[in-house]
Amino acid sequence: MDDKKQIKFILNIAVLALICVFLWWGNDNLSSFYIRILNLSAIFVILGISMNLVLGFTGMFSLGHSGFMCIGAYVASILTMSPASKEIIYFMEPITPILAQIQWPIFPAIIMAGVVAALFGFLVGIPALRLRDDYLAIATLGFAEIIRIIVTNTITITNGALGLKNIPSVKSMWVYWGIAIITIIILKKIVNSSWGYSFKAIRDNEIAAEAMGINLFSHKLLSFSIGAFFAGIAGALMAFLITSVDPTMFRFTFTFQILLIVVLGGMGSLTGSVISAVAITILMEVLRVVEEPINFFGLLQIPGLPGMRMVIFALGLLLVILYYRQGLMGTREFNWDYILNKIDSFRKRGASM
Amino acid sequence: MNEVLTTDHISMEFGGLRAVSDLHLQVYPQEIIGLIGPNGAGKTTVFNMITGVYKPVEGQIYFDSNNITGLSPDKITKLGIARTFQNIRLFNSMTVLENVMISKHLRRKSNLLEAVLSMPKYNRERTMHYKECMELLEKVELADVADEMATSLPYGKQRRLEIVRALATEPKLLLLDEPAAGMNPNESNELMEFISKIRNEFDLTVLMIEHHMEVVMGICQRIYVLDYGVNLAVGSPSEIQNNEKVIEAYLGAVDTDA
Amino acid sequence: MSMDIFLQNVANSITLGSLYALIAIGYTMVYGIIRLINFAHADLLMVASYIAFYGILVFTLPWYWAFIIAVVLTTIMGVSIEKVAYRPLRTAPRISVLISAIGVSFLLQNVAIVVIGARPKPFPRPEQLVWNINMGDISFLSLTILIPIVTFILLLLVMFLVKKTKMGIAMRAVSRDFETASLMSVDVNKVISTTFMIGSALAGVGGIMWSMQYPQVDPLMGLFPGIKCFIAAVMGGIGSIPGAMIGGFVLGICEIMIVAFLPALSGYRDAFAFVILILILLFRPGGILGENTVEKV
Numbered sequence: 053m054d055d056k057k058q059i060k061f062i063l064n065i066a067v068l069a070l071i072c073v074f075l076w077w078g079n080d081n082l083s084s085f086y087i088r089i090l091n092l093s094a095i096f097v098i099l100g101i102s103m104n105l106v107l108g109f110t111g112m113f114s115l116g117h118s119g120f121m122c123i124g125a126y127v128a129s130i131l132t133m134s135p136a137s138k139e140i141i142y143f144m145e146p147i148t149p150i151l152a153q154i155q156w157p158i159f160p161a162i163i164m165a166g167v168v169a170a171l172f173g174f175l176v177g178i179p180a181l182r183l184r185d186d187y188l189a190i191a192t193l194g195f196a197e198i199i200r201i202i203v204t205n206t207i208t209i210t211n212g213a214l215g216l217k218n219i220p221s222v223k224s225m226w227v228y229w230g231i232a233i234i235t236i237i238i239l240k241k242i243v244n245s246s247w248g249y250s251f252k253a254i255r256d257n258e259i260a261a262e263a264m265g266i267n268l269f270s271h272k273l274l275s276f277s278i279g280a281f282f283a284g285i286a287g288a289l290m291a292f293l294i295t296s297v298d299p300t301m302f303r304f305t306f307t308f309q310i311l312l313i314v315v316l317g318g319m320g321s322l323t324g325s326v327i328s329a330v331a332i333t334i335l336m337e338v339l340r341v342v343e344e345p346i347n348f349f350g351l352l353q354i355p356g357l358p359g360m361r362m363v364i365f366a367l368g369l370l371l372v373i374l375y376y377r378q379g380l381m382g383t384r385e386f387n388w389d390y391i392l393n394k395i396d397s398f399r400k401r402g403a404s405m
Numbered sequence: 406m407n408e409v410l411t412t413d414h415i416s417m418e419f420g421g422l423r424a425v426s427d428l429h430l431q432v433y434p435q436e437i438i439g440l441i442g443p444n445g446a447g448k449t450t451v452f453n454m455i456t457g458v459y460k461p462v463e464g465q466i467y468f469d470s471n472n473i474t475g476l477s478p479d480k481i482t483k484l485g486i487a488r489t490f491q492n493i494r495l496f497n498s499m500t501v502l503e504n505v506m507i508s509k510h511l512r513r514k515s516n517l518l519e520a521v522l523s524m525p526k527y528n529r530e531r532t533m534h535y536k537e538c539m540e541l542l543e544k545v546e547l548a549d550v551a552d553e554m555a556t557s558l559p560y561g562k563q564r565r566l567e568i569v570r571a572l573a574t575e576p577k578l579l580l581l582d583e584p585a586a587g588m589n590p591n592e593s594n595e596l597m598e599f600i601s602k603i604r605n606e607f608d609l610t611v612l613m614i615e616h617h618m619e620v621v622m623g624i625c626q627r628i629y630v631l632d633y634g635v636n637l638a639v640g641s642p643s644e645i646q647n648n649e650k651v652i653e654a655y656l657g658a659v660d661t662d663a
Numbered sequence: 664m665s666m667d668i669f670l671q672n673v674a675n676s677i678t679l680g681s682l683y684a685l686i687a688i689g690y691t692m693v694y695g696i697i698r699l700i701n702f703a704h705a706d707l708l709m710v711a712s713y714i715a716f717y718g719i720l721v722f723t724l725p726w727y728w729a730f731i732i733a734v735v736l737t738t739i740m741g742v743s744i745e746k747v748a749y750r751p752l753r754t755a756p757r758i759s760v761l762i763s764a765i766g767v768s769f770l771l772q773n774v775a776i777v778v779i780g781a782r783p784k785p786f787p788r789p790e791q792l793v794w795n796i797n798m799g800d801i802s803f804l805s806l807t808i809l810i811p812i813v814t815f816i817l818l819l820l821v822m823f824l825v826k827k828t829k830m831g832i833a834m835r836a837v838s839r840d841f842e843t844a845s846l847m848s849v850d851v852n853k854v855i856s857t858t859f860m861i862g863s864a865l866a867g868v869g870g871i872m873w874s875m876q877y878p879q880v881d882p883l884m885g886l887f888p889g890i891k892c893f894i895a896a897v898m899g900g901i902g903s904i905p906g907a908m909i910g911g912f913v914l915g916i917c918e919i920m921i922v923a924f925l926p927a928l929s930g931y932r933d934a935f936a937f938v939i940l941i942l943i944l945l946f947r948p949g950g951i952l953g954e955n956t957v958e959k960v
Contacts, residue, residue: 113758179945185757186700187944190893194937205930238521245520246510246531253496253507260494263456265482265511265574274517304886308769315762320498359776359882366770373763374751383498 060388071233075225087225088293093333094228095289098235100313100325102282105239107311108319108383109248110275111255113189115307116176119196120280122203122302123172124165124287126210129219129297130154131161137218141211148208158222162231162288169284170277172199177276181269193304204299215298222292231289235282239322242278251275252320305362312369317380324381332365339364408467409434409578409610410455410486415464417450417634424450425634427464432578437604437611439621439642442631443654448614449491451631452580455612456488457481469577483511487571488580491614493563495555501566502538502551508573509534538573544606545569545599561592565599572607579603581613585620593617597624622646630654667801672923674807678876680915681814685869686892687899687907688821689862695838695902696858698757702764703744705889706771707863708870711737712786712880713779715871719787726789734867741863742856750852775882783881786874793875810872817868818908821861825904830857838902887933894940900950909951914939 078087103117130138135153139146146152156164176195183191203210210216222228242248250271253261262268291297313332317324342364345356372379410432417425425447432438440448453459455466457478465474473481487508496504512534515527542548545565550558555566564584571579584600585593597620604611615621621628622642630637630645632654638645645651686708693701711733718729748767752760794805825831836844837854845851873888874880895914899906914936922929943950 107758111758113761179941183944183948186698186761187897187948189761190700190890190897191937191941191944193890194894194940198934198937201931201934241521241523242517245517245527246506246513246534247517247520249499249503249507250510252498256496256498257494259458260490260496261507262478263482263488263490263494264508264570265479266507267477267479305769308765311762311765319758357777358781359773362773363770363777366766366773369766370748370763370770373759373766374748377755377759 056389056392059392063388068233071229075229079225084223087223089334089337090225091223091228091289091293093330094225094232095286095293096310096313096329096333097232097326098282098286098289099310100317100329101236101239101322102279102286103310104314104317104319104322104325105242105251105282106275106279107314108321108325109243109255110251110272112181112272112276113185114180114192114276114279115189115304115311116173116180116192116196117279117283117310118302118304118306119176119192119199120169120173120283121287121290121306122196122199122299124169124284125291125297125302126203126216126287127168127284128161128165128288129216129291130209131156131164132158132220132292133216133218134220141214141217142208144212144214145207147211151209158220158227158292162285165288166281166285169287170281173277173280173283174273176280177273181272181276193307196302196304196307200299200302210299213299215296215301216291217296219291219295219297221295222289228289228293231285235285236322236326239282243322247271247274255320309365312365315369315379316372318378318382318384320383321379321381321385323384323386324379328380336361407434407470408432409436409469410612411467412451412455412461413465413467415451415454415461415466417447417454417459418462423634425454425461425631428631428634428636430629430636432610432612434610435604435608436626437600437613437624439625439628440612440614440631441616441618441621441628441645442637445633446631447634448631449582450634452488452582452614455481455580456486479511482574482576485575485577486580487574487576487578489564489567489571489582489584491582491586493567495563495567495570497554497556499555500552501547501555501558502535502542504555504566505538505541505570505573506534508570509538511574541569541573545603561588561595564588564596568599568603572603576609578610578612581611581615583614583616585615585617588617590619593620596620600624667799669923670801671803672919674801674803676916676919677912678807678810678915679919680912681811682869682873682876682888682911683892683895683915684908684911685814685817685865685872686888687895687911688818688904689865689869690893691896691899691901691904691907692821692834692858692862694896696834696855697749697753697760699749699760699764700893701862702761702768702889703748703771704741704862704866705885705892706768706775707737707741707866707885708873708888709775709880709882709885710740710771711867711870712874712884713775715874716784716786716880719789726791730871733871734864737867737870738860738864741866742859745855745859750855772882772886779882781882783879783884786878786880788875788878804876806872806876810876813868813872817865818904821865822904824861830854834858891936894936897940898943898950900952903950903952906950906952913951 078090099117099121106112106114130151131154134155138152180188180191180195204213250261250266253264253266254268254271258268313328314325316332317328339361342360343356343358408431412428412430414427414429415425416423416427428451440451442448450459454461457476457480460475465472467473468484468486471484473484496507513530515524515530519527539548539551542551547562547566547569555563558566568581568584585596588596600611601624603609625642627639628642628645629639630651637654638648638651640648689704690701693699693704714733714736715729718724718732719726744767748763749760752763792805792809795802796805825834833849833854834857836847836849837851841851891914892911895910896907898913899908899910917939918932918935921935922932
């Protein structure tokens, strides 16, 4: 038993080391295009697993993720932009004086983005989490829209519909994947703790969970706020990746993409969300081809089909929910025991031959 | 008197309809009390009021001389009342052991941060809870299926698991909602023994709703009879068996369950 | 505010309210029967508008033919969506069906973007239906009168269907208790199909009138009206047809009047509905005409 624990520990370290080597190598050797896609995957990994905590593990059908992301993105942008560019960008109405001179380093700003998003999550959760299922869905969707509308209208803070530009650019994969891996580890710890089991108990049967002494409201609020926290962090990273934000980025469509990741990976599986986040982000880029004009040897020109990618994804979501409801992983997680057992039995078979 | 539970003339209404009216129930330590009555008599409503699912429109509920009227279900469980459900409500994505471990969450002393950081305090607590739950499962002969999915157990064992899960919250008072439902005479006999056994072992007081008369008459010290939300009679099993009002209520209503 | 501007706003809010009401009926009927927020309902508005648009401009049909075809095709589409995307999930968890509905909605929107393009297009208003009416100092469109009349007639028709016909009784039975109704030899599939048929037809009519009133079509045009109409349905008491009507009017009047009296808030117009929704759900979850239900333990 202890032997196995040690092996698993070593394997975990080995995997982490391997990832570090890859990041170190990739930062210098991959083209900026690939790095960008990988960084985007990391952001979607954070979004996917944090939404899965709320949706898959706690069973709360919240569609507010894009709203919390929006908050994170704006907080991080406003905190890190240089006073000079703030003066240029806020030309409709100048930025409120309190924010004009602030310029924080990247990491504190990312944390702050998460904290502010979590705070909003907490405040939104207090009324919204009294609701369930589809009413919760429509209410959280509503809150996300309200957040977006407020952002559009508070021009002296957010520059309104014009959005923000010249946000400091962060390119290093260490930042994106480092934070993604920390998020995975934290969420895995949460999910396997007695809190995580309480979340699952609430998902399985609210009435029984409450009868077993679990305070439904505080646990739901906790799960929801944690989800919002990581959505805020992902929003901040998004801002640093594409260096500009505007309110239309955080439409409901965005939540739909995250929903797709969660459903495809399996509601209730962190592993599934990680895999499908990376897969879908890469597919998203690969499928860009179908939206561009195709030229057959200069003879025939097929015009591009903008929107085709989303058609494919919408169909994908429908097929998964109709025919393969448990998704890629169901509620299973990656674990070494399974692999070790496989290797063991393989070895034994080999020995007996 | 040191009652464990007193419902001081409680009543419940749904849309103007009285489901329970003026019920005065007293339960003393170590007793096994039966709550019987025809279908729709308001028995489960009484449970729901005691456990905080509903707040009585009139009257007060005292547990261990605390007024618990209107407290939320989780708080009441924390104070020491646990229950099972008429229709089994196990956590269906979890194993037998995980179902029981849930009940230890309310006795936690560490916080989420300590759990995320794998602090020794949390790990020690978790190991302790694990040991307690395994011991409990051994006592009730479910240890061999600890790692199986709760919903894959046969019906009788699921019922027992629900009771064990309630026990794991470390209650003083256990409410059982039709624990023998759907059981054959053999199984109900086993259940009776099981209930008296856990009562003695865990120093429990038990209040149970039951239709199987042989179970109720077999192990209950006192029985409350409810009909249309009104307390028709209270007394020892033999007193109840010979009570004319009770006989009338049962013959006039359902006797198929008995 | 001068009197004529006020009257103008009254007229606008009645028109908007009627449109909301008409679309909300579809939501409330479907929700009443299968407990599903039919996200695709919103996109049926868009589908109907585009079919009418192409019917008039590309196939140069007379407007009435274009409208009839649009409503018929939208109805067929609504019924097919239920058959393909919702029916297989009838025994699945509610979240699955909801995800399916969101998926259908996105599919329709994006197919429209691919086929038609994301750019909004002007909707051709038939001259026979839309003209200016001048009364003293105020002038308004004929639609201001037409839309409430059409809504009212359709409402009466639906009420008649639900209250007086055999199918209507079956519908109410299914919405009360799914399983018992099917045991009583009610053909549940047929009832659900009929519900979607009525709802989609109303969405078709609503979509066409919406694009006449706000003469522009684009692939995402259904999104906001859709969500707002669902909110109207919740406001009135989900499952109740008169409730949807009341909810629609209340929402329409609130939206227009708040902006009229408090122009500073005009940027927040689209947020009102959600604020109202959240307040309603918290303080009177059954809606204005609905009943509150508690889960049985």
